[in-house]
Amino acid sequence: MKGKDDGFAAYFAAKSGTMRGTAYLLCGDWHRAEDLVQNAFIKLYRAWNRITEHEKLDAYTRQILVRTFLDETRRGFFRREQVTDEPIDREAPRLGSTEDRVVLLQLLAKVPPRQRAALVLRFWEDLSLEDTAQALRCSVGTVKSQTSRGLANLRALLPAPTATY
Amino acid sequence: MHEQELRVALRNAMDATPRPPEMNVSEMLDAAHVDRGRRRSTLAGIATAVAVVLITAGAVFAPQLHTVARQISAAAGEVFGQDDTQDGKTQTAGPHAELGEHLLNQLLSSVPHGLISPDDLEPTDNPANRGGPLRYHQASQDLPNGGWRYTAEIPVGKDGRWARLYVEVDHVADSSTLAGCQLAQTFWNVGSGGCIMTPVGDKQIAVLTVADGDQIDQVAAYRYPDGTAVFIAQAKHFAYTGLTPLGTEPFTPEQLAAQAADPKFRLR
Incomplete structure:
Protein backbone atom coordinates (compact mmCIF):
# COMPACT_ATOMS: atom_id res chain seq x y z
CA MET A 1 0.00 0.00 0.00
CA LYS A 2 2.91 2.32 0.71
CA GLY A 3 4.06 2.11 -2.90
CA LYS A 4 0.58 2.88 -4.15
CA ASP A 5 0.30 5.89 -1.87
CA ASP A 6 3.73 7.21 -2.80
CA GLY A 7 3.01 7.07 -6.50
CA PHE A 8 -0.44 8.53 -6.07
CA ALA A 9 0.83 11.32 -3.80
CA ALA A 10 3.56 12.24 -6.27
CA TYR A 11 1.08 12.36 -9.11
CA PHE A 12 -1.34 14.47 -7.07
CA ALA A 13 1.43 16.91 -6.10
CA ALA A 14 2.44 17.27 -9.72
CA LYS A 15 -0.98 17.58 -11.32
CA SER A 16 -3.47 18.90 -8.78
CA GLY A 17 -2.62 22.53 -9.55
CA THR A 18 -3.28 22.13 -13.25
CA MET A 19 -6.44 20.15 -12.64
CA ARG A 20 -7.65 22.73 -10.15
CA GLY A 21 -7.25 25.49 -12.74
CA THR A 22 -9.37 23.54 -15.19
CA ALA A 23 -11.90 22.81 -12.46
CA TYR A 24 -12.04 26.50 -11.60
CA LEU A 25 -12.89 27.38 -15.18
CA LEU A 26 -15.58 24.71 -15.15
CA CYS A 27 -17.30 25.74 -11.92
CA GLY A 28 -16.20 29.35 -11.36
CA ASP A 29 -15.28 29.00 -7.69
CA TRP A 30 -11.99 27.95 -6.09
CA HIS A 31 -13.60 26.08 -3.18
CA ARG A 32 -15.79 24.08 -5.52
CA ALA A 33 -12.82 23.55 -7.79
CA GLU A 34 -10.88 21.98 -4.92
CA ASP A 35 -13.86 19.80 -4.04
CA LEU A 36 -14.05 18.69 -7.66
CA VAL A 37 -10.35 17.90 -7.80
CA GLN A 38 -10.49 16.01 -4.51
CA ASN A 39 -13.49 13.98 -5.65
CA ALA A 40 -11.82 13.25 -8.97
CA PHE A 41 -8.60 12.08 -7.30
CA ILE A 42 -10.56 9.93 -4.85
CA LYS A 43 -12.07 8.15 -7.86
CA LEU A 44 -8.62 7.93 -9.41
CA TYR A 45 -7.26 6.38 -6.21
CA ARG A 46 -9.88 3.64 -6.37
CA ALA A 47 -8.56 2.62 -9.79
CA TRP A 48 -4.90 3.43 -9.22
CA ASN A 49 -3.66 -0.17 -9.05
CA ARG A 50 -5.56 -1.13 -12.19
CA ILE A 51 -4.08 1.63 -14.35
CA THR A 52 -1.41 0.22 -16.60
CA GLU A 53 -1.10 2.85 -19.31
CA HIS A 54 0.52 5.62 -17.31
CA GLU A 55 1.11 7.74 -20.39
CA LYS A 56 -2.66 8.15 -20.51
CA LEU A 57 -2.99 9.06 -16.85
CA ASP A 58 -3.52 12.78 -17.46
CA ALA A 59 -6.26 12.14 -19.98
CA TYR A 60 -7.90 9.64 -17.64
CA THR A 61 -7.78 12.03 -14.69
CA ARG A 62 -9.10 14.88 -16.80
CA GLN A 63 -11.94 12.68 -17.94
CA ILE A 64 -12.83 11.82 -14.34
CA LEU A 65 -12.70 15.51 -13.42
CA VAL A 66 -15.01 16.59 -16.24
CA ARG A 67 -17.41 13.72 -15.64
CA THR A 68 -17.51 14.58 -11.94
CA PHE A 69 -18.27 18.19 -12.78
CA LEU A 70 -21.04 17.26 -15.20
CA ASP A 71 -22.54 14.71 -12.83
CA GLU A 72 -22.60 17.14 -9.93
CA THR A 73 -23.99 19.89 -12.13
CA ARG A 74 -26.71 17.56 -13.40
CA ARG A 75 -27.73 16.89 -9.84
CA GLY A 76 -28.05 20.62 -9.26
CA PHE A 77 -25.14 20.82 -6.84
CA PHE A 78 -23.51 23.86 -8.37
CA ARG A 79 -26.74 25.64 -9.09
CA ARG A 80 -27.72 25.22 -5.47
CA GLU A 81 -24.37 25.99 -3.94
CA GLN A 82 -22.97 28.63 -6.28
CA VAL A 83 -21.44 31.39 -4.20
CA THR A 84 -19.95 33.70 -6.82
CA ASP A 85 -22.99 34.16 -9.02
CA GLU A 86 -23.15 37.92 -8.82
CA PRO A 87 -25.29 39.71 -11.40
CA ILE A 88 -23.57 40.94 -14.56
CA ASP A 89 -26.02 43.72 -15.29
CA ARG A 90 -23.54 46.53 -15.12
CA GLU A 91 -21.83 48.18 -18.06
CA ALA A 92 -20.62 45.57 -20.48
CA PRO A 93 -16.96 44.60 -19.96
CA ARG A 94 -14.30 45.28 -22.59
CA LEU A 95 -12.00 42.55 -21.32
CA GLY A 96 -9.05 44.91 -21.26
CA SER A 97 -8.56 45.44 -17.54
CA THR A 98 -7.77 42.87 -14.91
CA GLU A 99 -11.23 43.27 -13.42
CA ASP A 100 -12.90 42.75 -16.76
CA ARG A 101 -10.84 39.67 -17.52
CA VAL A 102 -12.12 38.20 -14.30
CA VAL A 103 -15.63 39.09 -15.42
CA LEU A 104 -15.05 36.81 -18.40
CA LEU A 105 -14.83 33.90 -15.99
CA GLN A 106 -18.14 34.87 -14.45
CA LEU A 107 -19.72 35.03 -17.88
CA LEU A 108 -18.21 31.66 -18.74
CA ALA A 109 -19.94 30.24 -15.69
CA LYS A 110 -23.27 31.22 -17.25
CA VAL A 111 -22.67 29.06 -20.33
CA PRO A 112 -24.45 25.69 -20.03
CA PRO A 113 -22.20 23.08 -18.36
CA ARG A 114 -21.54 20.73 -21.29
CA GLN A 115 -20.84 23.64 -23.62
CA ARG A 116 -18.60 25.17 -20.97
CA ALA A 117 -16.72 21.92 -20.60
CA ALA A 118 -16.18 21.75 -24.35
CA LEU A 119 -14.88 25.35 -24.41
CA VAL A 120 -12.54 24.79 -21.47
CA LEU A 121 -11.10 21.58 -22.87
CA ARG A 122 -10.68 22.97 -26.37
CA PHE A 123 -9.39 26.46 -25.56
CA TRP A 124 -7.86 26.18 -22.10
CA GLU A 125 -6.51 22.65 -22.18
CA ASP A 126 -5.90 22.98 -25.94
CA LEU A 127 -7.19 19.47 -26.53
CA SER A 128 -7.93 18.31 -30.05
CA LEU A 129 -11.49 17.57 -31.07
CA GLU A 130 -10.83 13.86 -30.65
CA ASP A 131 -9.27 14.21 -27.20
CA THR A 132 -12.09 16.50 -26.11
CA ALA A 133 -14.61 13.96 -27.35
CA GLN A 134 -12.81 11.29 -25.34
CA ALA A 135 -12.82 13.41 -22.20
CA LEU A 136 -16.51 14.19 -22.58
CA ARG A 137 -17.18 10.64 -23.78
CA CYS A 138 -19.17 11.83 -26.74
CA SER A 139 -18.73 12.06 -30.49
CA VAL A 140 -16.52 14.57 -32.31
CA GLY A 141 -19.69 15.96 -33.82
CA THR A 142 -21.07 16.62 -30.37
CA VAL A 143 -17.90 18.48 -29.44
CA LYS A 144 -18.24 20.63 -32.55
CA SER A 145 -21.84 21.53 -31.82
CA GLN A 146 -21.25 22.09 -28.10
CA THR A 147 -18.28 24.32 -28.90
CA SER A 148 -20.22 26.31 -31.46
CA ARG A 149 -23.13 26.73 -29.11
CA GLY A 150 -20.86 27.62 -26.23
CA LEU A 151 -19.10 30.30 -28.26
CA ALA A 152 -22.42 31.66 -29.43
CA ASN A 153 -23.76 31.79 -25.88
CA LEU A 154 -20.60 33.41 -24.57
CA ARG A 155 -20.65 35.92 -27.39
CA ALA A 156 -24.23 36.80 -26.53
CA LEU A 157 -23.11 37.66 -23.00
CA LEU A 158 -20.14 39.72 -24.12
CA PRO A 159 -20.21 43.20 -25.64
CA ALA A 160 -19.87 43.61 -29.37
CA PRO A 161 -17.46 44.21 -30.88
CA THR A 162 -15.06 42.27 -28.67
CA ALA A 163 -11.85 43.99 -27.71
CA THR A 164 -8.65 42.64 -29.22
CA TYR A 165 -5.38 42.08 -27.41
CA MET B 1 -15.58 36.27 -29.80
CA HIS B 2 -13.69 33.77 -31.90
CA GLU B 3 -11.78 30.67 -30.86
CA GLN B 4 -8.37 32.28 -30.67
CA GLU B 5 -9.74 35.30 -28.82
CA LEU B 6 -11.27 33.03 -26.21
CA ARG B 7 -8.01 31.07 -25.92
CA VAL B 8 -6.09 34.29 -25.20
CA ALA B 9 -8.81 35.74 -22.98
CA LEU B 10 -8.90 32.63 -20.80
CA ARG B 11 -5.18 32.79 -20.22
CA ASN B 12 -5.28 36.49 -19.43
CA ALA B 13 -8.18 35.97 -17.06
CA MET B 14 -6.48 33.13 -15.24
CA ASP B 15 -3.26 35.13 -14.98
CA ALA B 16 -5.26 37.93 -13.36
CA THR B 17 -6.99 35.61 -10.90
CA PRO B 18 -5.31 35.07 -7.51
CA ARG B 19 -4.85 31.39 -6.75
CA PRO B 20 -5.26 29.86 -3.31
CA PRO B 21 -2.40 27.83 -1.77
CA GLU B 22 -1.59 24.45 -3.27
CA MET B 23 -3.78 21.57 -2.19
CA ASN B 24 -2.44 19.43 0.63
CA VAL B 25 -1.21 15.99 -0.40
CA SER B 26 -1.71 14.44 3.07
CA GLU B 27 -5.31 15.63 3.25
CA MET B 28 -5.90 14.17 -0.18
CA LEU B 29 -4.52 10.81 0.87
CA ASP B 30 -6.58 10.86 4.06
CA ALA B 31 -9.72 11.52 2.03
CA ALA B 32 -8.86 8.66 -0.34
CA HIS B 33 -8.31 6.30 2.61
CA VAL B 34 -11.60 7.30 4.23
CA ASP B 35 -13.36 6.68 0.92
CA ARG B 36 -11.72 3.27 0.62
CA GLY B 37 -12.82 2.27 4.12
CA ARG B 38 -16.34 3.51 3.56
CA ARG B 39 -16.66 1.60 0.29
CA ARG B 40 -15.37 -1.59 1.85
CA SER B 41 -17.90 -1.28 4.67
CA THR B 42 -20.71 -0.56 2.25
CA LEU B 43 -19.87 -3.47 -0.03
CA ALA B 44 -19.53 -5.82 2.94
CA GLY B 45 -22.90 -4.69 4.23
CA ILE B 46 -24.50 -5.20 0.85
CA ALA B 47 -23.01 -8.66 0.52
CA THR B 48 -24.35 -9.59 3.95
CA ALA B 49 -27.78 -8.18 3.19
CA VAL B 50 -28.02 -9.94 -0.14
CA ALA B 51 -26.93 -13.23 1.39
CA VAL B 52 -29.56 -12.96 4.12
CA VAL B 53 -32.26 -12.14 1.61
CA LEU B 54 -31.24 -15.01 -0.66
CA ILE B 55 -31.32 -17.52 2.19
CA THR B 56 -34.65 -16.23 3.43
CA ALA B 57 -36.42 -16.07 0.12
CA GLY B 58 -35.11 -19.29 -1.32
CA ALA B 59 -34.92 -20.34 -4.91
CA VAL B 60 -38.56 -19.53 -5.75
CA PHE B 61 -37.81 -15.85 -6.06
CA ALA B 62 -34.31 -16.15 -7.49
CA PRO B 63 -34.97 -14.33 -10.79
CA GLN B 64 -36.46 -11.32 -9.04
CA LEU B 65 -33.70 -11.29 -6.46
CA HIS B 66 -31.14 -11.19 -9.21
CA THR B 67 -32.67 -7.92 -10.36
CA VAL B 68 -32.79 -6.61 -6.80
CA ALA B 69 -29.14 -7.47 -6.32
CA ARG B 70 -28.22 -5.57 -9.49
CA GLN B 71 -30.12 -2.54 -8.26
CA ILE B 72 -28.50 -2.68 -4.84
CA SER B 73 -25.06 -3.02 -6.38
CA ALA B 74 -25.70 -0.16 -8.79
CA ALA B 75 -26.80 2.03 -5.90
CA ALA B 76 -23.50 1.31 -4.18
CA GLY B 77 -21.57 2.50 -7.19
CA GLU B 78 -20.86 -0.89 -8.72
CA VAL B 79 -22.49 -0.51 -12.11
CA PHE B 80 -23.55 -3.69 -13.81
CA GLY B 81 -25.12 -4.07 -17.22
CA GLN B 82 -24.32 -0.48 -18.08
CA ASP B 83 -25.43 0.61 -21.53
CA ASP B 84 -22.18 1.93 -22.98
CA THR B 85 -23.95 3.20 -26.10
Missing part, protein backbone atom coordinates in the same frame (compact mmCIF):
# COMPACT_ATOMS: atom_id res chain seq x y z
CA GLN B 86 -25.38 6.08 -24.13
CA ASP B 87 -23.12 8.18 -22.03
CA GLY B 88 -24.92 10.81 -20.08
CA LYS B 89 -26.81 12.66 -22.73
CA THR B 90 -25.47 11.54 -26.10
CA GLN B 91 -26.63 8.30 -27.65
CA THR B 92 -24.31 6.67 -30.17
CA ALA B 93 -26.45 3.60 -30.88
CA GLY B 94 -30.11 2.91 -30.41
CA PRO B 95 -33.40 4.45 -31.49
CA HIS B 96 -32.44 8.06 -30.84
CA ALA B 97 -29.11 7.71 -32.63
CA GLU B 98 -30.98 6.20 -35.57
CA LEU B 99 -33.28 9.20 -35.64
CA GLY B 100 -30.20 11.41 -35.76
CA GLU B 101 -28.86 9.46 -38.71
CA HIS B 102 -32.27 9.69 -40.37
CA LEU B 103 -32.17 13.44 -39.91
CA LEU B 104 -28.79 13.56 -41.65
CA ASN B 105 -30.20 11.60 -44.59
CA GLN B 106 -33.14 13.97 -44.80
CA LEU B 107 -30.78 16.92 -44.85
CA LEU B 108 -28.72 15.28 -47.59
CA SER B 109 -31.89 14.84 -49.62
CA SER B 110 -32.31 18.63 -49.48
CA VAL B 111 -28.94 19.57 -51.02
CA PRO B 112 -29.79 22.10 -53.72
CA HIS B 113 -29.40 21.09 -57.33
CA GLY B 114 -25.91 21.81 -58.59
CA LEU B 115 -24.25 21.47 -55.21
CA ILE B 116 -22.65 18.40 -53.66
CA SER B 117 -21.97 17.24 -50.10
CA PRO B 118 -19.01 14.86 -49.87
CA ASP B 119 -18.95 12.51 -46.90
CA ASP B 120 -15.20 12.77 -46.35
CA LEU B 121 -14.57 16.52 -46.44
CA GLU B 122 -12.49 17.58 -43.42
CA PRO B 123 -11.15 20.89 -42.06
CA THR B 124 -7.87 22.01 -43.54
CA ASP B 125 -6.69 24.76 -41.23
CA ASN B 126 -5.67 23.61 -37.78
CA PRO B 127 -4.45 20.05 -37.16
CA ALA B 128 -6.28 20.12 -33.84
CA ASN B 129 -9.54 20.57 -35.72
CA ARG B 130 -9.02 17.49 -37.85
CA GLY B 131 -11.33 15.30 -35.91
CA GLY B 132 -12.91 13.67 -38.91
CA PRO B 133 -15.34 14.59 -41.66
CA LEU B 134 -17.50 17.67 -41.30
CA ARG B 135 -20.60 15.65 -42.02
CA TYR B 136 -22.13 14.39 -38.79
CA HIS B 137 -25.29 13.72 -36.86
CA GLN B 138 -26.09 13.28 -33.21
CA ALA B 139 -28.87 12.66 -30.73
CA SER B 140 -28.50 14.13 -27.27
CA GLN B 141 -30.81 14.46 -24.31
CA ASP B 142 -30.01 18.12 -23.89
CA LEU B 143 -33.48 19.56 -23.43
CA PRO B 144 -35.26 20.22 -20.14
CA ASN B 145 -37.12 17.31 -18.55
CA GLY B 146 -35.36 14.72 -20.69
CA GLY B 147 -36.33 16.01 -24.12
CA TRP B 148 -34.19 14.88 -27.05
CA ARG B 149 -32.36 17.10 -29.52
CA TYR B 150 -31.39 15.76 -32.94
CA THR B 151 -28.87 17.58 -35.08
CA ALA B 152 -27.18 17.04 -38.41
CA GLU B 153 -24.67 19.09 -40.33
CA ILE B 154 -23.17 18.92 -43.79
CA PRO B 155 -20.87 20.95 -46.00
CA VAL B 156 -22.38 21.81 -49.37
CA GLY B 157 -20.66 23.40 -52.29
CA LYS B 158 -19.00 23.04 -55.63
CA ASP B 159 -15.67 23.67 -57.29
CA GLY B 160 -13.79 23.44 -53.99
CA ARG B 161 -15.89 26.09 -52.28
CA TRP B 162 -18.05 25.21 -49.32
CA ALA B 163 -21.03 26.43 -47.35
CA ARG B 164 -22.70 25.02 -44.25
CA LEU B 165 -26.12 23.51 -43.67
CA TYR B 166 -27.30 22.60 -40.19
CA VAL B 167 -30.59 21.20 -38.99
CA GLU B 168 -31.81 20.81 -35.42
CA VAL B 169 -35.00 19.14 -34.28
CA ASP B 170 -36.09 19.49 -30.68
CA HIS B 171 -38.50 16.93 -29.32
CA VAL B 172 -39.37 18.88 -26.22
CA ALA B 173 -40.59 17.27 -23.04
CA ASP B 174 -41.87 20.41 -21.40
CA SER B 175 -44.41 23.07 -22.23
CA SER B 176 -42.23 25.23 -24.49
CA THR B 177 -44.41 27.63 -26.41
CA LEU B 178 -41.98 30.06 -28.06
CA ALA B 179 -42.72 30.28 -31.75
CA GLY B 180 -42.04 32.49 -34.74
CA CYS B 181 -39.19 34.97 -34.45
CA GLN B 182 -38.88 34.40 -30.70
CA LEU B 183 -38.22 30.75 -31.40
CA ALA B 184 -35.67 31.57 -34.11
CA GLN B 185 -33.82 33.86 -31.70
CA THR B 186 -33.23 30.96 -29.32
CA PHE B 187 -31.10 29.18 -31.89
CA TRP B 188 -27.50 29.48 -30.66
CA ASN B 189 -28.52 32.81 -29.10
CA VAL B 190 -28.14 34.43 -32.52
CA GLY B 191 -29.91 37.53 -31.26
CA SER B 192 -32.57 39.66 -32.85
CA GLY B 193 -31.11 40.25 -36.29
CA GLY B 194 -33.68 40.83 -39.03
CA CYS B 195 -36.55 38.38 -38.75
CA ILE B 196 -39.46 38.00 -41.14
CA MET B 197 -42.38 35.61 -41.12
CA THR B 198 -42.63 33.67 -44.37
CA PRO B 199 -45.81 31.74 -45.26
CA VAL B 200 -45.29 28.19 -46.52
CA GLY B 201 -48.66 26.58 -47.18
CA ASP B 202 -50.61 26.94 -43.98
CA LYS B 203 -47.49 27.41 -41.88
CA GLN B 204 -45.77 30.62 -40.84
CA ILE B 205 -42.00 30.17 -40.80
CA ALA B 206 -39.63 32.61 -39.07
CA VAL B 207 -36.52 33.38 -41.10
CA LEU B 208 -33.90 35.25 -39.10
CA THR B 209 -30.85 36.79 -40.73
CA VAL B 210 -28.02 37.02 -38.20
CA ALA B 211 -26.59 40.51 -37.85
CA ASP B 212 -22.92 39.65 -37.42
CA GLY B 213 -22.81 35.90 -37.37
CA ASP B 214 -19.41 34.33 -37.74
CA GLN B 215 -20.81 30.80 -38.00
CA ILE B 216 -24.43 31.07 -39.13
CA ASP B 217 -25.91 33.57 -41.60
CA GLN B 218 -29.56 32.62 -41.48
CA VAL B 219 -31.89 30.33 -39.59
CA ALA B 220 -35.48 29.30 -40.31
CA ALA B 221 -37.59 28.04 -37.41
CA TYR B 222 -40.97 26.43 -36.98
CA ARG B 223 -42.76 24.85 -34.02
CA TYR B 224 -45.39 22.19 -34.60
CA PRO B 225 -48.52 22.12 -32.44
CA ASP B 226 -47.10 19.15 -30.48
CA GLY B 227 -44.12 21.27 -29.46
CA THR B 228 -41.57 19.85 -31.91
CA ALA B 229 -39.26 22.64 -33.03
CA VAL B 230 -37.34 22.55 -36.32
CA PHE B 231 -34.41 24.82 -37.10
CA ILE B 232 -32.61 24.92 -40.46
CA ALA B 233 -29.51 27.10 -40.53
CA GLN B 234 -27.15 28.03 -43.31
CA ALA B 235 -23.95 29.96 -43.87
CA LYS B 236 -22.10 30.85 -47.02
CA HIS B 237 -18.92 29.56 -45.43
CA PHE B 238 -17.99 26.79 -43.03
CA ALA B 239 -16.42 28.54 -40.05
CA TYR B 240 -13.20 27.33 -38.44
CA THR B 241 -12.38 24.84 -41.14
CA GLY B 242 -9.99 26.67 -43.44
CA LEU B 243 -12.19 25.74 -46.40
CA THR B 244 -12.74 28.27 -49.17
CA PRO B 245 -16.20 29.83 -48.71
CA LEU B 246 -18.89 29.14 -51.27
CA GLY B 247 -19.71 32.83 -51.06
CA THR B 248 -23.48 32.48 -51.33
CA GLU B 249 -26.00 30.74 -49.10
CA PRO B 250 -27.23 27.39 -50.41
CA PHE B 251 -30.88 28.48 -50.14
CA THR B 252 -32.80 31.67 -50.67
CA PRO B 253 -34.73 32.76 -47.55
CA GLU B 254 -37.93 31.41 -49.08
CA GLN B 255 -36.30 28.08 -49.86
CA LEU B 256 -34.90 27.90 -46.35
CA ALA B 257 -38.38 28.53 -44.94
CA ALA B 258 -39.75 25.75 -47.14
CA GLN B 259 -37.16 23.37 -45.73
CA ALA B 260 -38.13 24.24 -42.15
CA ALA B 261 -41.77 23.59 -43.01
CA ASP B 262 -41.06 20.21 -44.60
CA PRO B 263 -42.60 17.44 -42.43
CA LYS B 264 -39.65 15.16 -43.24
CA PHE B 265 -37.67 17.05 -40.59
CA ARG B 266 -40.29 16.57 -37.91
CA LEU B 267 -38.97 13.08 -37.08
CA ARG B 268 -42.33 11.88 -35.75
